[in-house]
Amino acid sequence: MEVAPGIHQITCRFGAQRMVFVYLLVGESASMLIDTGCAHNPAQEILPYMAQIGFDPARLTYILITHSDVDHQGGNAPMKRAAPNARLLCHNLDRPWIDSADALVRGRYSQFERDHGIGYGDAGKAGIYADLDCLPVDLTLEGGEYFRLGAGWYVQAVHTPGHTWGHLAVNDPRSRTLISGEASMGTFIPNIDWTPAMPPTYCYVDTYISTQERLMSMDIDLLASAHWTLQRGAAVGEFIRESKNYVLHVESRLLALARQHPFTLRQAIDELSPSLGTWAAAASSEFAYGMSGNLDSLTKRGLLTTARNADHHIVWSLA
Numbered sequence: 001m002e003v004a005p006g007i008h009q010i011t012c013r014f015g016a017q018r019m020v021f022v023y024l025l026v027g028e029s030a031s032m033l034i035d036t037g038c039a040h041n042p043a044q045e046i047l048p049y050m051a052q053i054g055f056d057p058a059r060l061t062y063i064l065i066t067h068s069d070v071d072h073q074g075g076n077a078p079m080k081r082a083a084p085n086a087r088l089l090c091h092n093l094d095r096p097w098i099d100s101a102d103a104l105v106r107g108r109y110s111q112f113e114r115d116h117g118i119g120y121g122d123a124g125k126a127g128i129y130a131d132l133d134c135l136p137v138d139l140t141l142e143g144g145e146y147f148r149l150g151a152g153w154y155v156q157a158v159h160t161p162g163h164t165w166g167h168l169a170v171n172d173p174r175s176r177t178l179i180s181g182e183a184s185m186g187t188f189i190p191n192i193d194w195t196p197a198m199p200p201t202y203c204y205v206d207t208y209i210s211t212q213e214r215l216m217s218m219d220i221d222l223l224a225s226a227h228w229t230l231q232r233g234a235a236v237g238e239f240i241r242e243s244k245n246y247v248l249h250v251e252s253r254l255l256a257l258a259r260q261h262p263f264t265l266r267q268a269i270d271e272l273s274p275s276l277g278t279w280a281a282a283a284s285s286e287f288a289y290g291m292s293g294n295l296d297s298l299t300k301r302g303l304l305t306t307a308r309n310a311d312h313h314i315v316w317s318l319a
């Protein structure tokens with residue numbers, strides 16, 4: 001559906017119950033697709049939507065990937081095959097994990113195995129590989145670049161780190177729309193029926209909070225994100241503030257736990273996750289991203305210290 005003049009939101013389904021919104025910006029002189037979903041989503045939803053609105057993918061000018069994650073970059077190769085004239089773009093800092101499925105699986109999806117004993121296992125990783133059809137990007141951005149899509153229509157890439165180092169949003173001043181990807185993650189990531197699928201995977205807490213401050217200072221009337229309902233008007237600021245407050249709430253819960261006893265990441269997740277959201281218990285391991293971000297921040301600030309247990313996993317305690 002067209003959510004603002006020239007901005008189309010396309011719902012892409014993956015897994016049993018998940019969905020990701022990708023966006024197609026159609027101007028008179030140029031066009032931009034923002035994210036490509038998983039490997040099957042170009043054929044399943046994106047190209048059928050383009051056909052439905054009479055948009056020839058050979059006309060597509062840019063494919064901009066908001067960040068390195070399976071449900072945002074997995075369709076890059078099939079999308080580029082269907083739109084061979086489009087330049088594939090992402091932020092410089094996320095390029096290595098977007099270029100290569102192996103780099104993404106070894107980097108993002110294996111990062112908690114050695115220090116915390118938390119991972120997806122061989123079957124989980126095989127499922128991730130099946131959703132990934134990657135391709136090296138053509139050009140990287142730093143944030144701030146303007147794209148002219150038509151007479152008087154410019155959109156701008158905005159560096160919004162937190163969920164990843166190189167996360168990008170796209171700002172359209174004409175309609176005051178921010179296509180925000182996962183720059184602000186609310187208090188959970190929803191399923192297709194809006195029930196909580198998993199905790200927000202915000203990762204790098206200090207930069208994530210800075211991103212929320214920056215977004216609150218911007219003039220945004222429509223927040224068009226990758227997984228959440230469209231937010232309009234006053235709801236935009238509320239969603240961004242809620243995203244920031246949730247991270248600070250998790251931080252306070254982790255500090256309170258440290259006052260009770262030392263803990264591993266697994267223990268923190270098991271003890272705190274049930275009272276921080278209503279996702280299925282099996283999804284609570286996804287809190288490794290957010291909580292390890294909080295714990296790194298608390299450790300850097302000297303509030304917690306780390307040691308290793310007999311399994312060589314990190315144990316946090318009050319400094």
Ligand SMILES: [Zn+2]
Pocket residue numbers: 020069071072182226227
């Ligand atoms: Zn996502």
